[in-house]
Amino acid sequence: MQTRRDFVRQAGLSTAVTPFLWNLPSLGFAANAAGPKQRLVVFFTPNGTVPKAFWPESTGDDFTLPPILEPLAAFQDRMLVVRGVNNDIGGEGDGHQRGIGCLLTGDELFAGDLLGGGGTAAGWSRGISIDQEIANFLQADAATRTRFGSLVLGVLVPEKANTWTRLSYAGPNKPLTPIDDPYRLFDKLYGAREGRQKLASILDRVHADFAALGTKLSAEDRRTLDEHAEFVRGMERSLDVQQSEVDHVVPELEQGVRESFANTPKLFRMQNDLLAGALAADFARVATVQFSNSVGNVKMQWLGFGDSHHTLSHKPDRDDDAQKKLITINRYFAEEIARFVDRLASTPEPSGDGTLLDNTTVLWTNELGKGNTHTHKDVPFVLVGGGLGFKTGRSLDLGGVPHNRLLMSLAHAFGHRVETFGKASFCKGGTVGELGAA
């Protein structure tokens, strides 16, 4: 019974001294102070991709989008397809565990007792993930600090805390639980504001009670009650002030959408819409969105077939039916990401300077290069948007650089000039120059 209250506490609600701070999203933060905002949103989808339908045939700025990336065609000039990045972190765990657990951390997994489909039994990652590293960096500076710093979101993430279900880490042995319930996310983002509005709506009755009861009391007791009523009026005035200062559009959520395979497309969109709203309101500058989990077995009936995703991903390349379905699945992911990107592209920055997409980089990745081999070579990395200042409209093949260097590049793009990230031996050569960082 504390989950909800944790949110409430994060929203600054339950401390007696700060009722005036309720859900003042960016008030009190000098968020709009300096320079253009920079944002990073990482989309994780599991079980590898279908390389032949994912990687463009040519590199450079003249390339044709293969079927899986086609839904992002409208943003081809804002896109950077980065092939040739390997997650070579070895150590404990099976391919999937290392795939997801080392993906954003660039570090090995601890030895543990969670035995996967191969390799040794593993525990959690030994390091912090890059999203949290960047969020911490931004939160440390008043000029870039936001209400939440980062949002760790998911879609249909199973209720199991294990290496396959955790992407973001606050530090060694500190996996973060993604919020996959849009209603809980809504509460986190807007719950306090809603509560405040409801509170304001009942205060007339409270005052009527004060007035009615006061008449029955002795003069001395009435003084106590009057004094109390005055405190309530003070609170009411502060609510009015806050009301006028906060004018963010609060998204409307369809009610009663439960977690199920059938509802997954709805849930995915609800999460993405809430995230877009949160970015517009500058609640956070960094986010991860994790679709199900590594080894995720969502059955995507809405795509016209009922196969489990992970099971499909193990089928051999010669299984045309499976290949087709996997392409369909990954195209679906691309469509939803494109929809999100489009949302960013069509939302102006509150400062009036360009759109959200101009200052946001959306990174789409996966724990495996390919499902049926569990390879960590050519891990999918597609970046869309202008947030990190990379030179977009290109397809690259880096020929096999450790993914730690890509993670470092993300940090550097925020001005956070880490010398290594994750396992230091994989950081030789520093950031990836080919990204064309400004």
Added chain:
Amino acid sequence: MSTRLSGPCALTAVTLTFAAGTALAAGDERGRQIYAEECAYCHGDKGEGVEDVYNFPLEGDTTLATLTAYIDSSMPDGDPEYCVGEDAASVAKFIFKEFYTRPTAPETPPAVPLARLTVSQYRQSLADLLTPENAAVDWGDTRGLRVGYFDGVPRGSVSRQLTLDKKKLLVERTDARVDVDFGTETPAGMQIADEFGEFTIVWEGSLVAPETGTYDLRVETPNSFQLWVNDAAEPLIDAGVRSGDQTEYTASVEMLEGRAHPVRLQFFKRLRKKKVNGKPVLIEKTRPASIRLSWRPPHGEYRPVATHRLLPVSAPPVYVASTSFPPDDRSLGYPRGTFVSEAWDEATTSAAIAAAGFVEEHLDDLIGVAADGPAEKRVREMTAFATDFVRRAFGGTVDDATAAFVTDRVATDGPDGVTMAVLYALKSPRFLYPGIERTPELSANRLAAVLGDSLPDGRATKAAADGRLRKPEVIASEARRMLDDPRTRAKLHRFFASWLEVERDVALSKNEDLFPGFDAAVGHDLRTSLELFLDDVAWGPRPDFRRLIDGSTFYVNDRLAEIYGLDQTGDGFRPVRVDDTPSAGVITHPLVMARHAHERETSPIHRGVFLARRVMGHTLRPPQVDFELIDPELHPDMTMRERVELQTGEVNCMVCHEKINPLGFVLEHFDAVGRFRKADNGRPVDASVDYRTPDGVAVRLDGADDWAALAVESVSVRRTFARQLFEYFAARPPAAYGAATLDRLTERFTANDCDIRELLVEIAVTAAGDTEAERIAMAAAASDDGDPIAVAARP
């Protein structure tokens, strides 16, 4: 036993009183004149005091001789030479006779100011409103947690409470604590069939919080586990996956005093393996298996959760408001809700919003209809829930307009309407000031608030609403039923701590060189020891108050046994009788003795003031100057007693110290940590004193045994206890219910063999009724309405 309650000393007391009563008329007149001219300016015409000059009435239990000596040497203030000798004697006589020894019954009943919920009442009431089923659970008599051992471990890791295969159950029993260490072996006496020797243990039950606040829970294990506390859905700690070298896990949870919070701990001994050709193969041959659960209560250190805090029953979760409230006024020695501050109002707002959020989140469960259930039924159940919530918050009754408001809101706004109703109820003065309206359920509400700081259950509310809760014997039987509620026990614990001045936020710190081993852990053990004894008396078969101050039972564990020179047995807390040294029950309990002592030395003054005020019932004025205890190095050969006598020997001091010192000296056999000692500073302890009771009886006492023998016979001691118990539970003085209330309660207390529980019942019955002021106001209102019966009933 050397107590002498009669004989020459007692006779002296009578003579003195007699002499005062028949003072010569001429002397009287002289005294009156001096008083009017020299004293009344500061002390008022009738000794009632003068605001901001001398605030205290001239009354008390000091002897005429002391009073005379004091006036002679110290009065008038600033010019003590002005009134001496015969003058001093005659004005002392006048004061003594005219008002000093007058009965304290005031002419008008004390005003009882309007009171909001105390912090404790607020939290408990909110818990009752949101999770009423928590208080209804039967704790049973067994303590400890249920535990089941299962063969093998479940595959993978699932973050929910597992239903395990009964066929794999190896052993089922109740454990006194969660602290097992199997090394690399199989649990003793168990045949594990699992191919890797893996096993699962599940502990289940409830944690009982000794106080409200944040508890840090700690699990130490080299294995994997999941822990739930007060929330069956989300684990408090999810270490279903073991990782790296981590063997210690902590997390915080809010808990509510006297409540059972469901707990579940799933433990897995799982060995490390790797996959070889698709088959799991061990990569560690052995792995130790152990797990230990500790907690750190709000004012404590990490320690194993004591057995008496563990229930084998899994209670339904309880709502705990995590809002922090400003503390209640304690200026009269008991918490009262008579002061409303902005911070308090803000806290109620935060708490109301959090509660509304809870309702929003758990609405489907609270109304018993799912979000996608039949719409009509949903509206009906939401309306019913919201109306009932407001009704209970408002003391059992809602008027038509309020009911219509709630119905309307739910009809218009659906689930939002429910949260609006909750917010309204929790912000309304009709909730925050219980009893501000005279609802038919008033007596039930008062009973529950007095006994457990809570709201009444349905049964009591119904009895009151049906008009059955009027006769004292019916109220008494309802009070007796509520007495069994753990919240009443928790409140009694808090009272005892307040009475003995050993509240939880008081830290004991003792000199490490002089008292090696006396650390914070010992302090906590002492508290447990004291509470076990208090529980023994209060809730055992013979709840005789006299056992509290006369008993020689001391609960010890091995750590205490070592410090207090008792046998160590390797068991947990156990009662031992300490018959070979003097003892006076809880008064000489080491926690109480250590609390009323300095870091290195005893403090007869602290002990004396404590006994005089809290136990014997003397009136003491606060000292007019703060004193530093005389530095022991100035008088290296003196005992503590001698130094105190040296410092307080002046007649100015003796007004109070003639009461304080003997009560402190009589406990000099107990050192600064409450150990028995025979010598102080190399000389034999002298614990013999001449002492005059508040009833004016002079006695000679030698040591704690004598004091205890005197105290168990003393009406004043009983009266003093009854008064404090009343004030703490009812949050107002007994005189609010009539000048004779305390006398009546004290007489009944004596007649009932000093039964503490029966005294509580009498207090509850009294406080469930109206105060004198309320009766007068009602009679006045009725008289305005021309109601002749009510007018006739006017006292």
